[in-house]
Amino acid sequence: MFHNIPESIKKRMEYLEELDTKDRIDGTPRMERLRQIPPETGQFLSLLAASAPKGEFLEIGTSAGYSTMWIAIACKLIGNKIITFEILEEKVKMARETFKLTNLEDFIELIEGDAREYIPNYINISFCFLDAEKEVYGDCYDLLIPNMVKGGILIADNAINHYETLKPMLDKALTDKRVDALVVPIGKGELVCRKI
Numbered sequence: 001m002f003h004n005i006p007e008s009i010k011k012r013m014e015y016l017e018e019l020d021t022k023d024r025i026d027g028t029p030r031m032e033r034l035r036q037i038p039p040e041t042g043q044f045l046s047l048l049a050a051s052a053p054k055g056e057f058l059e060i061g062t063s064a065g066y067s068t069m070w071i072a073i074a075c076k077l078i079g080n081k082i083i084t085f086e087i088l089e090e091k092v093k094m095a096r097e098t099f100k101l102t103n104l105e106d107f108i109e110l111i112e113g114d115a116r117e118y119i120p121n122y123i124n125i126s127f128c129f130l131d132a133e134k135e136v137y138g139d140c141y142d143l144l145i146p147n148m149v150k151g152g153i154l155i156a157d158n159a160i161n162h163y164e165t166l167k168p169m170l171d172k173a174l175t176d177k178r179v180d181a182l183v184v185p186i187g188k189g190e191l192v193c194r195k196i
Ligand SMILES: C[S@@+](CC[C@H](N)C(=O)[O-])C[C@H]1O[C@@H](n2cnc3c(N)ncnc32)[C@H](O)[C@@H]1O
Pocket: 034, 035, 036, 037, 060, 061, 062, 063, 064, 065, 066, 067, 068, 085, 086, 087, 088, 091, 113, 114, 115, 116, 131, 132, 133, 136
């Protein structure tokens, strides 16, 4: 997977990495920033997605599609697609551009809207990356877990850098008898849950 990433994907990843760094340095307002995962988290997502059982792959919080590309790399390998949700029109535009430029459109379905309205439509979720506003993590967790297949993997970003805000959801996941879960200290801290 990592040995043959096409040039078009590498180029778009580098472009978005630069843009994300610049946004942080310039102090661009929070809602306008890309707020992407770092590359090592992307690789972590690819590995987990490629190892997930059969089922629907979801992502909550597309931004410009950086993390989606990492998941799509795994989808390309295993013949699945990632359904990704983004609520902001401007981000949707950027993500569409990302998927077009990288020829990943066959492996990605981008849905504009609040992911919470759509999650109940998916009842065989085998992989999900949750990376939206921290206030919606709890709602998303409650909607996702019952709809996940056995062995399905849920990863939630910001488990360490937003620990205080996410504490109620993290405590719930770490004691939830429906999953095995732990926080992995990679990137901003990833909560990883496996449905029992
Ligand atoms: C941290 S950024 C995602 C970064 C992206 N995963 C990446 O690493 O490239 C969070 C994104 O989630 C979107 N978002 C927030 N709440 C949402 C919701 N309820 N449904 C869909 N998207 C949402 C925001 O507009 C924002 O673009």
